[in-house]
Each structure stands twice: as structure tokens, then as C-alpha cells.
Amino acid sequence: MQDDLVRGNRRPGDVLHSRPAAVLWDMDGTLVDSEKVWTVSLQDTAAWLGGELSAAAREDMVGSNMARTLRIMFDDLGLERDPARVAAAEQWMTARTGELFAAGLEWRPGALEALRVVRAAGWPTALVTNTLRSLTEMALEGIGREHFTVTVCGDEVPRGKPDPDPYLRAAELLGVAVEDCLAVEDSPTGSLAAERAGAAVLVVPCEVPVPLGPGRVHRDSLVGLTADEVHGAHVQARSDRAA
Numbered sequence: 303m304q305d306d307l308v309r310g311n312r313r314p315g316d317v318l319h320s321r322p323a324a325v326l327w328d329m330d331g332t333l334v335d336s337e338k339v340w341t342v343s344l345q346d347t348a349a350w351l352g353g354e355l356s357a358a359a360r361e362d363m364v365g366s367n368m369a370r371t372l373r374i375m376f377d378d379l380g381l382e383r384d385p386a387r388v389a390a391a392e393q394w395m396t397a398r399t400g401e402l403f404a405a406g407l408e409w410r411p412g413a414l415e416a417l418r419v420v421r422a423a424g425w426p427t428a429l430v431t432n433t434l435r436s437l438t439e440m441a442l443e444g445i446g447r448e449h450f451t452v453t454v455c456g457d458e459v460p461r462g463k464p465d466p467d468p469y470l471r472a473a474e475l476l477g478v479a480v481e482d483c484l485a486v487e488d489s490p491t492g493s494l495a496a497e498r499a500g501a502a503v504l505v506v507p508c509e510v511p512v513p514l515g516p517g518r519v520h521r522d523s524l525v526g527l528t529a530d531e532v533h534g535a536h537v538q539a540r541s542d543r544a545a
């Protein structure tokens with residue numbers, strides 16, 4: 303198996319020996335500790351709208367896309383979803399998040415080393431995020447664009463996570479089958495999106511617990527992740543799903 307890993311040999315149809323064709327990274331909560339930043343921005347936006355966000359609504363928003371996030375917020379605050387007001391809230395929240403992102407983001411434990419390990423092992427990679435391109439570009443200043451072959455943002459696909467679109471788009475851009483990819487996710491919403499697309503998932507929870515499931519391999523953090531483990535997680539997730 304080690305030889306397969308080193309040479310990148312594929313044995314078609316052989317789930318037990320298949321190495322991922324690409325590694326697809328979620329950003330918020332997986333690579334950077336930005337869910338904490340989003341919490342500040344979401345609470346500030348709720349205050350701007352004249353209300354206070356409940357803890358349950360905030361939890362439901364983790365890993366979610368902008369449209370769904372705003373839907374949850376307006377419902378939580380008991381506000382009518384007037385399109386103009388929703389659009390104004392999105393604009394305000396994007397600007398506020400931009401201010402906070404510009405102040406710098408913290409890495410999740412082991413994330414930078416894990417990105418380097420995956421790159422050094424020769425896997426193509428994608429950043430697959432629900433966050434808007436304008437904000438992602440700010441985050442990439444700190445994370446480093448060199449870690450990713452391609453990047454896909456929430457405003458570049460018809461529907462964001464938990465729909466599969468961002469993952470399907472990433473695989474398409476990389477020219478690989480999404481079923482052969484390993485996604486790395488921290489949230490229930492993101493894990494569901496990867497799963498719906500057909501990818502195996504390495505789950506590294508951050509703010510909220512993520513349910514177990516076939517096709518999901520859990521790890522406490524990215525600290526000490528090796529190329530062998532990336533390969534092993536892919537093999538295990540695929541064989542669990544096939545069982």
C-alpha cells in the first residue's frame with residue numbers, strides 16, 4: 303500500500319487500495335478559526351436589525367450559505383423577509399465580516415501543517431467554501447493561495463452547502479470524479495454537502511458536533527495528520543459507504 307501511495311498507482315474498482323484523486327478543503331472552522339469571527343459579525347448584524355440572535359439560530363448557521371443564514375436570522379428575529387431589507391442586511395454583514403477578516407484570522411490547530419503535508423504528497427487540492435469570493439480573497443492573503451489548485455466560493459455556484467454544488471464544481475474544475483475525492487469538513491452542513499456530492503469526508507469538528515455516518519471518518523483535530531492517514535481515511539470512508 304505504501305508503494306501505491308508513493309507511486310500514485312490506482313487499481314480501478316479496488317476500493318481498499320484507492321488513493322484520493324484530490325483533497326477538498328472547507329475553509330471556515332476547518333482551516334481557520336473564522337466561525338468565531340462569523341459569530342461576532344452575525345450578532346452585530348442582528349443588533350443592526352434591532353434584535354438579538356439566539357444561540358440555537360447561530361448554531362444552525364454554522365457552515366451555512368448566505369441565503370440560508372439570512373433566512374434563519376430573519377425568522378429568529380421575527381422579521382418579515384422583505385427582499386430589500388434582506389439585501390441590505392447581507393451587504394452590512396459582508397462589510398462587517400470584511401473588517402473582521404482584515405484584522406487577521408487564526409489557524410485551526412494543525413491546519414497549516416496538514417495543508418503542507420497534502421501538497422507535499424502531490425494531491426491536487428481545492429478550497430471549497432460557502433463564503434463569498436470577496437471575503438475568501440481576504441482570507442487567502444493569510445492562508446496562502448499556493449496550497450490550492452482551485453478555489454470555489456459560495457457566490458460562484460447556484461446553491462451553496464448543504465447542497466452539493468460547491469463540491470461538484472471543485473471536482474469539475476480539477477477534472478476528477480468527485481466520488482474519488484476526500485473532503486475535509488468541520489460542520490454538519492458542510493459534511494452533508496460533501497456527502498451529497500458523493501465525496502468521502504474527513505470530519506474534524508470545531509464549533510458544533512457532527513453526526514457519525516457511513517462515508518465519514520472523524521478525527522479530533524488536524525494536528526499531526528500524515529499522508530498515510532489521509533489515504534487511510536479515504537479508504538475507510540469509501541469502504542464504510544460501500545458496506
Ligand SMILES: [Mg+2]
Binds near residue numbers: 329330331365
Ligand atoms: Mg466549515
